[in-house]
Amino acid sequence: MYFSLFNPKGVVPFMSHRKPFVILSILIVLASFASLAINKINWGLDFTGGTLIEAEFSKPADLTQVREILTDKGFDDVVVQFFGSSTQVMLRMMPREGENSELLGDQIMQVLRDGTGDDVTMRRIEFVGPTVGKELAEQGGLAIIAALGCIMLYVALRFEWRMALGAVLALAHDVIATLGLFSLLGIEFDLTVVAALLTVVGYSLNDTIVVSDRIRENFRKLRKGSPEEIIDTSLTQTFNRTIVTSLTTIMVLISLFFLGGEMIHSFATALLFGVIIGTHSSIYVSSTLALALGVKKEDFMPKEIEEKEGADQEPLV
Amino acid sequence: MVILVIVIGFLYALPNLYGEDPAVQISGTRGSEVTEAQLVQVRNLLEKEQIAYRSVAVEDGLALVRLLNNADQLPTQDLITKALGSDFIVALNLAPATPAWLNAIGAGPLKLGLDLRGGVHFLMEVDMQAALAKAQQGMVQDFRSSLREEKIRYSGVREARDGVEIRFRDQETLDKAMSFLKRQHRNYTFTESSSADQLAIIANMSEDNLAETREYAIAQNITILRNRVNQLGVAEPVVQRQGSERIVIQLPGVQDTARAKEILGATATLEFRMVDADADTRDAVAGRVPAGSELAKRQDGSPVVLKKQVILTGDHIVGAQSGFDEYSRPQVNISLDAAGGSKMAAFTKDNVGEPMATLFVEYKPTGKKDSEGRGLLERHEEVINVATIQSRLGRSFRITGIDNAAEAHNLALLLRAGALIAPIQIVEERTIGPSLGQENIDKGFKAILYGLLALLVFMPLYYKKFGLVANFALIVNVGIIIGVMSMIPGATLTLPGMAGIVLTVGMAVDANVLIFERIREEMLEGRSPQHAIQQGYSNALSTIADANITTLITAIILFSIGTGAVKGFAVTLAIGIATSMFTAIIGTRMLVNWLWGGKRLEQLSI
Numbered sequence: 037m038y039f040s041l042f043n044p045k046g047v048v049p050f051m052s053h054r055k056p057f058v059i060l061s062i063l064i065v066l067a068s069f070a071s072l073a074i075n076k077i078n079w080g081l082d083f084t085g086g087t088l089i090e091a092e093f094s095k096p097a098d099l100t101q102v103r104e105i106l107t108d109k110g111f112d113d114v115v116v117q118f119f120g121s122s123t124q125v126m127l128r129m130m131p132r133e134g135e136n137s138e139l140l141g142d143q144i145m146q147v148l149r150d151g152t153g154d155d156v157t158m159r160r161i162e163f164v165g166p167t168v169g170k171e172l173a174e175q176g177g178l179a180i181i182a183a184l185g186c187i188m189l190y191v192a193l194r195f196e197w198r199m200a201l202g203a204v205l206a207l208a209h210d211v212i213a214t215l216g217l218f219s220l221l222g223i224e225f226d227l228t229v230v231a232a233l234l235t236v237v238g239y240s241l242n243d244t245i246v247v248s249d250r251i252r253e254n255f256r257k258l259r260k261g262s263p264e265e266i267i268d269t270s271l272t273q274t275f276n277r278t279i280v281t282s283l284t285t286i287m288v289l290i291s292l293f294f295l296g297g298e299m300i301h302s303f304a305t306a307l308l309f310g311v312i313i314g315t316h317s318s319i320y321v322s323s324t325l326a327l328a329l330g331v332k333k334e335d336f337m338p339k340e341i342e343e344k345e346g347a348d349q350e351p352l353v
Numbered sequence: 354m355v356i357l358v359i360v361i362g363f364l365y366a367l368p369n370l371y372g373e374d375p376a377v378q379i380s381g382t383r384g385s386e387v388t389e390a391q392l393v394q395v396r397n398l399l400e401k402e403q404i405a406y407r408s409v410a411v412e413d414g415l416a417l418v419r420l421l422n423n424a425d426q427l428p429t430q431d432l433i434t435k436a437l438g439s440d441f442i443v444a445l446n447l448a449p450a451t452p453a454w455l456n457a458i459g460a461g462p463l464k465l466g467l468d469l470r471g472g473v474h475f476l477m478e479v480d481m482q483a484a485l486a487k488a489q490q491g492m493v494q495d496f497r498s499s500l501r502e503e504k505i506r507y508s509g510v511r512e513a514r515d516g517v518e519i520r521f522r523d524q525e526t527l528d529k530a531m532s533f534l535k536r537q538h539r540n541y542t543f544t545e546s547s548s549a550d551q552l553a554i555i556a557n558m559s560e561d562n563l564a565e566t567r568e569y570a571i572a573q574n575i576t577i578l579r580n581r582v583n584q585l586g587v588a589e590p591v592v593q594r595q596g597s598e599r600i601v602i603q604l605p606g607v608q609d610t611a612r613a614k615e616i617l618g619a620t621a622t623l624e625f626r627m628v629d630a631d632a633d634t635r636d637a638v639a640g641r642v643p644a645g646s647e648l649a650k651r652q653d654g655s656p657v658v659l660k661k662q663v664i665l666t667g668d669h670i671v672g673a674q675s676g677f678d679e680y681s682r683p684q685v686n687i688s689l690d691a692a693g694g695s696k697m698a699a700f701t702k703d704n705v706g707e708p709m710a711t712l713f714v715e716y717k718p719t720g721k722k723d724s725e726g727r728g729l730l731e732r733h734e735e736v737i738n739v740a741t742i743q744s745r746l747g748r749s750f751r752i753t754g755i756d757n758a759a760e761a762h763n764l765a766l767l768l769r770a771g772a773l774i775a776p777i778q779i780v781e782e783r784t785i786g787p788s789l790g791q792e793n794i795d796k797g798f799k800a801i802l803y804g805l806l807a808l809l810v811f812m813p814l815y816y817k818k819f820g821l822v823a824n825f826a827l828i829v830n831v832g833i834i835i836g837v838m839s840m841i842p843g844a845t846l847t848l849p850g851m852a853g854i855v856l857t858v859g860m861a862v863d864a865n866v867l868i869f870e871r872i873r874e875e876m877l878e879g880r881s882p883q884h885a886i887q888q889g890y891s892n893a894l895s896t897i898a899d900a901n902i903t904t905l906i907t908a909i910i911l912f913s914i915g916t917g918a919v920k921g922f923a924v925t926l927a928i929g930i931a932t933s934m935f936t937a938i939i940g941t942r943m944l945v946n947w948l949w950g951g952k953r954l955e956q957l958s959i
Contacts, residue, residue: 090789141784142614159789165780168476179914186906194899228849231911231919235856235926238907242860242900246867249896277870281863284811288804288859292852295803297796299468300852307856 050271050319051264051327057320064313065209068216075219080226080302081128081162083176085169087140089127090160091148096122105151111144120298124159131166176230180211183234187241195248196335202325203244206317210240213313214306228303236310239285243278243318250274251323255333263332267323275319282315355943358935362833365840368451368462374407375423376448377430378588379416379441387416391437398436404429417448445606446588463839466847466921469794471787472605473613477578477777479598484570485563492517492541492556499537505530516557518546527552540565567597573668574777575600578617600777606787614779623667623768625697628708628739632658649712651736659710659736664700669693673768675761683761684753687768694748701746711738711752711764737764797851804855805831808862816869818958822944823865826936830861833932838925847921857929863900864937868893869959882957886949890942897938901930 081088099116102125106114111129119126127144141161148156164172184204192200211233218225250270258266289311293304379387379395395418396409407419418433420426426445434443449462467474489512496510496519507530509520519534521527527545531554534543540562546555558566575592578600582590591603607613629646637648637658649659669689678684689697701709713735740752755761785793808827812820834854838844872889880888908930911923949957 092788141782157786157788158784159786161782161784163779163782168781175914179910183907183910186910187903190903190906227919228922231849231922234907234911238904239860241903242863245900245903246896249899273874277866280815280866280870281860284808284862284866285856285859287807287811288855291804291807292800292855295796295800296852297793299793299848303849303852
């Protein structure tokens with residue numbers, strides 16, 4: 037026989053003990069909203085506009101000294117912090133009124149070199165004008181909404197509207213929870229995180245679709261059984277796959293998280309958390325919602341003409 | 354079929370293994386080309402200075418000097434620049450060391466994004482308000498001269514808030530002017546706007562004309578920025594339009610951003626004007642400036658009275674070189690385009706012996722914002738040169754009487770940078786230092802490697818021999834992704850793109866997991882191994898397709914809204930989905946059939 041993570045004897049009654057998990061989900065969403073309201077999101081440079089400088093010192097940098105030097109020269113609103121190591125320093129400032137902000141980066145590098153007497157090297161300068169920031173924020177929000185809309189449409193066409201609604205609400209749940217985590221930990225939220233969120237949406241949906249696919253199949257195949265039992269059977273059958281895929285994805289994400297470097301740290305964090313929460317939601321949130329919306333056998337029965345499984349898809353080769 | 358795809362994928366991925374040679378590229382400026390003579394000169398030079406080089410040859414229209422050591426790059430650039438002079442642009446480059454037989458089939462290594470290569474990304478916005486204002490000034494002059502030619506008497510033409518206003522003394526002249534103007538200037542709209550004490554026509558640009566002006570302002574800026582970028586001596590720069598008012602500039606490998614910005618951001622225009630020799634400068638300073646003239650300042654702050662009429666604007670200048678005249682005094686040679694030449698000739702023929710001033714107009718950001726949150730630009734004027742017209746000037750002429758060679762050089766550079774119709778400003782900048790770029794490559798590579806290794810260990814542990822099949826598919830998949838990315842001309846690898854590869858690697862096994870789990874299930878239900886494989890593959894197919902199509906939807910949305918780095922991620926994700934479907938379904942099926950097909954099996958190693 038073969039080794040398996042999870043070897044059920046019979047069907048696991050996922051749905052009958054769904055209550056604690058559903059409550060957990062509701063709590064997570066509520067907590068996320070609370071955190072978003074209290075802590076807000078630490079918007080990154082992409083959305084606020086401003087200037088960011090990453091500088092490397094030849095010896096460990098003295099942040100207090102750096103701050104003093106900058107304040108002396110009139111740059112008193114600069115946020116100075118270490119970035120990755122003690123020789124690397126990140127400086128961030130908001131857009132300033134009445135100044136030539138596109139030259140700010142170079143000016144500050146010069147001030148640092150003169151002030152510390154160290155041969156400070158520039159690793160990265162980013163400047164985003166306030167109008168661009170606003171546009172990027174709008175585009176990012178629009179992208180997530182568009183993605184959710186398109187996916188809902190696709191799932192509704194392929195499956196059934198109750199499943200589609202369940203799937204999309206599960207996705208919204210994942211996005212909100214990830215946003216909540218970011219606001220709670222104060223991690224910077226930049227454009228790559230929007231990309232990560234969209235990927236989480238794609239990934240979590242992947243999970244949900246696999247389960248929904250099985251639910252549909254079982255509704256058609258199994259004669260007996262209440263909707264609840266059929267959903268249980270489907271979840272049991274796909275459980276191994278759900279866990280294995282999550283595991284493999286998490287494996288590579290951990291590699292990305294620890295080895296990928298500072299620039300994609302927020303990105304990896306969003307994905308890592310999103311994948312975990314997405315696994316949870318694809319088991320409990322989407323099916324529970326479909327069940328609560330009253331999904332039943334008749335909804336999946338093929339109408340009049342027998343439709344062959346997969347016949348409506350383009351051939352893959 | 355499968356093998357063919359795999360072979361092609363790997364073939365095109367191959368150039369990435371060869372790395373790059375440090376190189377120096379030489380290109381001719383306008384009009385001059387790199388010939389065999391220069392190549393020989395460069396070869397002799399390198400041999401004299403004992404710099405080891407791999408080759409000196411013309412490749413794809415560029416002369417490339419491939420070196421053996423990174424450290425030689427900068428000295429070689431200096432050396433060649435000095436030897437060849439200002440007719441050639443010498444830039445640092447990294448030339449892919451792809452063997453000739455791979456080049457022949459069009460294979461080349463992946464193009465790296467700025468976050469991996471290091472370099473500057475600018476987003477510039479064109480100030481359309483200024484472009485339109487300038488067009489309106491042009492209208493005023495146009496109407497004046499055409500009405501005058503037609504001998505229609507007007508009492509005034511001026512820019513008003515809602516267009517250009519042309520005033521008349523009586524209704525009859527107005528009607529005559531109206532029909533004439535409508536006939537003569539079809540790209541404007543004319544409406545009568547007379548009040549009790551004022552007879553006037555308001556002229557506006559038509560929609561088409563407005564659109565054309567905008568289009569021209571962008572196109573001209575792009576051309577001029579390209580020229581300026583070429584002056585920087587950067588290998589493979591990108592100057593591209595984005596949206597209706599913005600221009601993206603990418604300069605890979607540029608480290609001195611301050612200088613780049615200085616040259617790019619100098620939103621300067623030039624005007625040639627007559628000096629009002631009759632006016633008394635002291636009176637003018639005191640505020641009594643004659644009508645039709647205005648006060649301007651020289652670089653040292655001393656005042657000059659200039660006539661308001663512009664003889665020529667800088668956009669007619671096609672070239673400007675500094676040099677020395679026959680008495681080895683510094684001078685600047687200027688050449689104009691045809692239209693500029695005839696304007697200049699017509700004007701100077703009556704004004705020999707009169708002083709002409711070159712006015713340098715610069716738009717600087719003031720830091721103030723208009724109602725839409727855009728930065729307002731302020732006009733700064735400076736007389737950079739006053740010269741006496743010695744004779745009737747044509748398409749090429751020279752400015753002499755310049756203090757020193759450095760100033761001549763500077764003046765030539767300013768003239769050459771041309772003139773922008775509309776000022777531009779930087780609205781976004783991203784600079785990645787070269788050390789960070791290399792670090793990003795190393796880190797991204799390490800993340801992919803370890804992630805892949807973890808999976809390669811896990812799969813056989815969990816799925817035994819079938820796990821090995823999945824591993825094979827995984828490795829082939831990574832190879833094909835890199836091959837496809839190298840093949841597509843527009844695809845660049847960015848840091849998020851590398852993350853995309855890592856992620857696809859993780860998700861690519863999903864298809865195999867789905868299939869293998871399904872096979873296990875079929876076995877549990879008591880099917881024979883062969884039958885279980887058959888059923889497993891066909892039952893999992895629709896699930897895999899559904900799951901991947903939805904991910905593809907997100908990738909497409911990301912691509913369409915994203916910029917730069919995010920786009921890079923979307924591209925790798927989409928390519929990864931396509932290739933992983935291929936390898937995980939068709940690739941493994943082939944292998945499984947080959948290993949287990951047609952045999953009587955009691956058990957499966959799954």
